[in-house]
Amino acid sequence: MARTKYKGTRKQPLLLYLVAGCSFMLASFLCVDKEFGLNITYDLSSPFRKQPPIKWRSRTQAISEAKLTRKPLLYAVLYKGDEFAYRLESDGLCQPEIYNYVNENFIPVKVPVSVQPVTDESLGKEFKGFTHQVNMDYQQSGLYVVPYRLLDASGRDIASTANLIELGATDPENVNPYGDSYGQRFEMGRSSGAFDSLGAHKPPLLVRYRDKEDLLEYLYLAKTWHTLKPTRGLVKWQPSSILNEKTSVRAQVKPRMLFLLADAGYDSDYFRLSSLHSKKLAAIINSKTRPVLVEYHPYEPALDKDIEYLKKQYGVNTLPAVILLDTKDGKPVVQRGNIYEGSLIDFIESGRNKLATDSEP
Amino acid sequence: MRDVNAAAVQAGGSTCQPESASGSGIEVVNLCKTYKGGRVKAIDGLSLTVRPGEALGLVGPNGAGKTTLLGCLMGFLNYQSGTISIDGLAVDDLVTRSNVGYLPERLTFDRWMTGRDFLHYHHELSGRPHKLQEAETEELLRRVDLEPSAWSKPVRKYSRGMLQRLGFAQALIGKPRYLLLDEPASGMDPHGVLVVQELLQSLRAEGLTFLLNSHQLDQIERSCDRVAFIQKGKVIKEENLRDRESSLSHTLIIKWLLDGAPVEASAFTRVTAHCGATLEQFSPEDGLARVFVDNEEDSASLIKGLVEAGVPVTRVLPELSRLQRVFIDEMRRGEKQ
């Protein structure tokens, strides 16, 4: 009377083995898919993912529209299969507050990245010049903002457009409504060097955020960044009419100093943040000179027609430049090139340019 | 799993009447078990049958494979060839498990458990209904004669005899139909040995089938119906103890009263020679003589002759018990081979 089916202590749980085998195969497939970059699950699941109702434009269309409407471009760099890209697309941008704000205040362009390393050709025909504009070294998905003025600028210049100090100011127009703890709740892409406390190296790339409010704060800041005037630092600027005075050296009158700066560009931005915000230097400038600021617009040449002559007059080709007008011998002295706090102090003290590099006019 | 247990419990519960042992018993056919990848042969073509209601004793020298055989019968060890079945089912079938009680040779316990906890644990493991737990375990503890004061003490405070009794109680959980006992009386005091004796006899009266592995031949003689001699992994002889003793030649010890008339050696030699027996030793100061007889008839005539010759015989004993005789014979034969 032997039973055909074994029902003993060593009975093997076949159902458990089956489940184990299936789940192991599935798990290894998913792992291989992710690590080898096959992205099969990504492609299979794309019809089921939520698409944000954002009015994406093509890049060429966006560039022309930005020049017209004067709105900043918002690039959404989405690496295929990336965790943050998924979260951004399906969770962050799908929220009504977020997408309404984006549609209203930005011109969004979607940048799907599937092939690495990223080049203009790999992205497509219309992304010519994209890698020049946006620094893709970080290899992270995120949001990148380009202001309409700087559409032809390089990524470095866009990144360094520094209005950050102004944002934390007490000026009611520029106060950040989300609090002045800027950059604490979301993370911006960082350069490979140490994060500069002056913010000059901080590119406007969002690579992480904790919740909806952080994303909204970033978008608000991104919108107001490049629309604000570049910071002028702690220096008490004199009106430009004093430039018309005759050159003279009188004991009681402080010499005039002319600052020629660009309103966008890495060198000028760095100069503003490092030198014009230095309390020591500002005190010296304020006490010993009468500073005048002339701003150039390298990306909007039409606005510079009236002030081009100054550059020719003093033989300045590259900005920033500092010119001491009232010197002992009557000739204006120009400091160009690498101007930093120490060299500027020396320049003011001695009235001579210690780092003369350019040729005479 | 619970349904199987319930069925087994019903089946097990109904056989607690004498002479109603059902099932087809234990069958071992041509079992082979090797260790160390075939180098050491523990069991080599062993065949054995235990009919239901029968008690089989296993006797053999150390290392003959008796414990291995019990391990295979319990399904703990994997064997290479041959078949074993209990009641026609595989040995580690769940139904068989609830019908079989096992007492291992070296029993180990979790030291923190009390005796009662241990039995409760095994009672629950065997799937018996929870309501009967208290009653059945107490009954078993009483049956194996474990003092009530020790029931709540942790097992690490038990003596060897108490541990063995607890092990026996564990084997009896669930009223099994088969019992596999490996040296049940090892390490027990004489009282414990008697308790085990009585227990085995009462269990036999209830109709249990058991397989007993012991070194104590007198216990086997008293408890078992049949004996199997195992040497080097084979059954070399099976002896049915219920049969009449076969006529084997053996030595008798004759004792007589010392205070009576002195017994002469000549009288002894005359009687022994007349019966065809051989006088091996004669010690009148002890009142003891050893005589070698060929068969039962010679033994009967010897006794008759001695009594007629006026020897005040008080006792006539075989020097070796029946089993001891067979054992020694078989071992000697085995060694010669």
Place this chain on the structure above:
Amino acid sequence: MNRAICVNTWRQFKSNNVRLILLTLLILAPLAHFTWRRCTYEYDLMEDMISYPFVASLFALIWGVGVISCERQHGTISLVLARPLTVSRYVLSKWFAVGFAASLCSLQCLFVEHAVSVILYPPLLSNLDFVANGLERVILAFGTASMLIFYSSLVTGLKDLALIVGTLFAGMVGMQFLRPILISEVCMRGAGTAGQQFMTHLTNVVGSGFAVFFFPNIPVSEILNGSSAIFTSTINFVCVVTVCLSLAIFFLSRKEFSYGQD
């Protein structure tokens, strides 16, 4: 699951002093750490100070090291398996016992820490972060328990702890030393960049498999924040648990439990 085996496993723990001491230490250590932090930094009062779910893994380690292997060493497993009990049921009830005990201990810790935080700063009562933390702890406890059961079924005595440490160490050594060698070897043999990439990917796969095996977790708190990893992590968790338990049952059912053969 067999209730008797679970209860027996839990009661066995009580008699083991070393484990009790480790358990007490593990319960008190995060509390002491947070108390110290609160005393030294004032502004942390508003933060819900609960430890990471990783402690559930440590609890499972304390409860689960040698559950099956110690029983095999003492020989008590033979008597248990002499009952009408399948090996799979035995292994599953051991797994449940260890997982349940570890999750209960870690949840207790969590409640105490959360209660202390709430007492010091009552608005934290509405903070539901700790629910996600608790769920993660339970999941992690059961996952680590399954891994421990697997190791425990392979050896006798407390050698499974040595086995776990050995595997972890081998993994770390492999990642640090073997991986660069493998990657460069292939490149040097002229297999080209494709071969090198393949090796890199392969080692990444092995590394992530290793990480998942030793830390089978479903990150509930991240999922609630909108992560996409729910499917992948659930599959990974189910895979680890079922594979470990199946292997444990398979190996244990093949073992011979002998008496008197040692």
